[in-house]
Amino acid sequence: MYQLLSDLSIIEVSSFVASPTAGLYCAQMGAEVIRVDHKAGGLDYDRYMLTKEGWSLAWENLNRAKKSVALDLRSGEGRELLLELTRKTGQAITNLPEQSFLSHAAMSEGRPDMVSVRIMGWHDGRQAMDFTVNAASGYPLMTGPAEWDQETAPPVNQVLPAWDFITGAYCAFAMMAAIHHRTMTGEGSEVRVPLGDVGMGTLGNSGSLAEMLYRGGDRPRLGNAIWGALGRDFISKDGKRFMVAVLTTKQWHAMVEAFDIAEPIAALERETGVEFPHSDHNRFVHRDALFAIVQGAAGALDYAAIAERLAAAGATFERYRTMYEASTDPDLVTNNPLFGPSPKNPSGFAYPATRSFANIPGREAGDPLPAPLLGQHSEEVLAERLALSSGAIGKLIDAGIVATARA
Structure with missing residues (x-):
């Protein structure tokens, strides 16, 4: 204190x-x-x-x-x-x-x-x-x-x-x-x-009240996806769940680099006619297609390898833990x-x-x-x-x- x-x-x-x-x-x-x-x-x-x-x-x-x-x-x-x-x-x-x-x-x-x-x-x-x-x-x-x-x-x-x-x-x-x-x-x-x-x-203060009145209804459920940006839980090859959040251009490039998904992302950009690096809106609108690409790459790797790659690239991520695991985690x-x-x-x-x-x-x-x-x-x-x-x-x-x- x-x-x-x-x-x-x-x-x-x-x-x-x-x-x-x-x-x-x-x-x-x-x-x-x-x-x-x-x-x-x-x-x-x-x-x-x-x-x-x-x-x-x-x-x-x-x-x-x-x-x-x-x-x-x-x-x-x-x-x-x-x-x-x-x-x-x-x-x-x-x-x-x-x-x-x-x-x-x-x-x-x-x-x-x-x-x-x-x-x-x-x-x-x-x-x-x-x-x-x-x-x-x-x-x-x-x-x-x-x-x-x-x-x-x-x-x-x-x-x-x-x-x-x-x-x-x-x-x-x-x-x-x-x-x-x-x-x-x-x-x-x-x-x-x-x-x-x-x-x-x-x-x-969060803008949610104005949002509901503007849209004239409720926001749809998104599961574990982040509203208005790109982020969700993914599952590694060895069954570990982890969260990746992308709210900036730097975080986007880090995720693409870590999962080595530049080629499928470029193909999706050609298909949709939009670019993803600088636009939360584009990433959010096309989140399902992007999630599928990321999950495809994540599902081929064990979590230890994923964590090493994401950390090296400077991505924003974290593994899901039970509260007991969090309570005993050294970091x-x-x-x-x-x-x-x-x-x-x-x-x-x-x-x-x-x-x-x-x-x-x-x-x-x-x-x-x-x-x-x-x-x-x-x-x-x-x-x-x-x-x-x-x-x-x-x-x-x-x-x-x-x-x-x-x-």
């Missing part, structure tokens, strides 16, 4: 993926992120996958480098402690509803420069999750084999909660923007980020500086952990830090932030308002 935000403290009241992701990215840049949960753990505390001892590996990784405070958030006293923490700190990230006890109005009472970032469902207040936003977006009905009937084929859900992770990243950015605005003007900000708007806004994980040595994880399970995705030359990234135990920093934070004495904290613990880390 870098120390670019070492002077910043953020209260995070989170569950699931998007909100913890926002705090995680801030923590990886050096911010002190204090996650506050109900004393028994939040809704995501035991989210799959669980170790045999009952530790959530998802929670463990989304909460690295954070501090943990555990309060009885069903009690008025526990809620007031949380509100006081947000006011003293001055910035908070949450996905609790605005109409809850943790409203911006409550957090900013006596703190007009309060900055809060709140993740919502839809802009009109309806609930949403990544999976339901994805259903609304149209993407699941755009994927699947090209031969599937457009009207009756089932949706194909993606397994990555992409809208959650995009929302988390956007919220970290929004927090920094609001803090910058406060530095310039002294004004606080209430920032609301609906998960559904992130999904629909991405459709807009992707073991020798990748993104991953550092395993810290002392709450689960007790040792494995490579991620540093910040950003790489800043000349700055020390530092080794990954562990996630906290639930309530590990309750006493420390209440003493430092609220100036509570050890005796006062002890009474809160005895009363069940404050919880400390489990063994």
Whole structure:
């Protein structure tokens, strides 16, 4: 983790993926992120996958480098402690509803420069999750084999909660923007980020919304082909599947060279009356014929030979892996500086952990830090932030308002 935000403290009241992701990215840049949960753990505390001892590996990784405070958030006293923490700190990230006890109005009472970032469902207040936003977006009905009937084929859900992770990243950015605005003007900000708007806004930003309205209908399914360019999965002689992507003239020439297909390509150009090196459009329109040429060459070679040729030519390609294969791949994980040595994880399970995705030359990234135990920093934070004495904290613990880390 870098120390670019070492002077910043953020209260995070989170569950699931998007909100913890926002705090995680801030923590990886050096911010002190204090996650506050109900004393028994939040809704995501035991989210799959669980170790045999009952530790959530998802929670463990989304909460690295954070501090943990555990309060009885069903009690008025526990809620007031949380509100006081947000006011003293001055910035908070949450996905609790605005109409809850943790409203911006409550957090900013006596703190007009309060900055809060709140993740919502839809802009009109309806609930949403990544999976339901994805259903609304149209993407699941755009994927699947090209031969599937457009009207009756089932949706194909993606397994990555992409809208959650995009929302988390956007919220970290929004927090920094609001803090910058406060530095310039002294004004606080209430920032609301609906998960559904992130999904629909991405459709807009990508040009997909305009495309659908322009065409007056849906884009056809393309299977694994790249929309608007040349690319698809191919199969080697020894049965390995790999992806080749061609979006530039350089990538085109590299693919043609690697597969030694200049002659059949020239014949296709004469037949169609078009040239392929400089035109995504031509390559896309004639993709089936081009795919057949490439697959014919690929099917005569084992993957090792294909990879050597493609790499030597400077092509853009990659072999399909299972996620387990990716997790154990030396280039992707073991020798990748993104991953550092395993810290002392709450689960007790040792494995490579991620540093910040950003790489800043000349700055020390530092080794990954562990996630906290639930309530590990309750006493420390209440003493430092609220100036509570050890005796006062002890009474809160005895009363069940404050919880400390489990063994």
